[in-house]
Amino acid sequence: MASTAAYLARRAAQKERVRILYRRALKDTLNWAVHRHLFYDDASNLRERFEENRHVEDPDTIDRLITDAEASYNKWRHPDPYIVPWAPGGSKFTRNPTPPQGVSCYGYIIRLSFPFFVGPTY
Template sequence: MSVTTASYVARRAAQKERVRILYRRALKDTLNWAVHRHLFYHDADALREKFEANRQVEDIELIDKMIAAGEASHDKWRHPDPYIVRRSSPDCGATSNETKSFYLWGRYAKPKSTTGAIIFLREEIHLDST
């Protein structure tokens, strides 16, 4: 394997990784724009068709330009207020982006009873919007 072949294979692998990351980011961002799941499925299919249309391109320079254009387009059309799933908070299903707060978890208090239950203490810190 020559040096040029090795560099070609390495560059193609890096391009494939960038395309994969771009597709996943765009697919996750599609969830922010689609209000209902059936709308998401339609948008996800359209997104997949855009990526599949250019699957057979072999020119390395053209692929780099297409990836850069796709990343720029994704940054331009990114949702201004994405939906954030809070997985560490017990009330994650009730709120989405209503308050700008975050929770500090990790302080434990053991009750004096013999049940051995651990009580989670939660501190909620509200951030000023100013």
């Protein structure tokens, strides 16, 4: 019974690795294909490459195929992937950093909230 549970756990881990690898490769395909009609062709080719090995049942062979596919993916990753400008790593990310602690900005009014500041409150 323990071997059956171990087998099922190993197969579940393999399915998860394949799913993650497919999603990463599909997202990386967007970096190589500039136009959508090119992306659709590349995505179909990628899907066919994954479907070729769907019938394999031996866990050791599956592990070897996954390892080879991950190595191929790492070798052929795009050197300069597209990053949305406002996402982490993008050109606009933290362009305007948050104000320092104690300074509150409300529209055009800047209010200092230090205990020694004496002035009108808005």
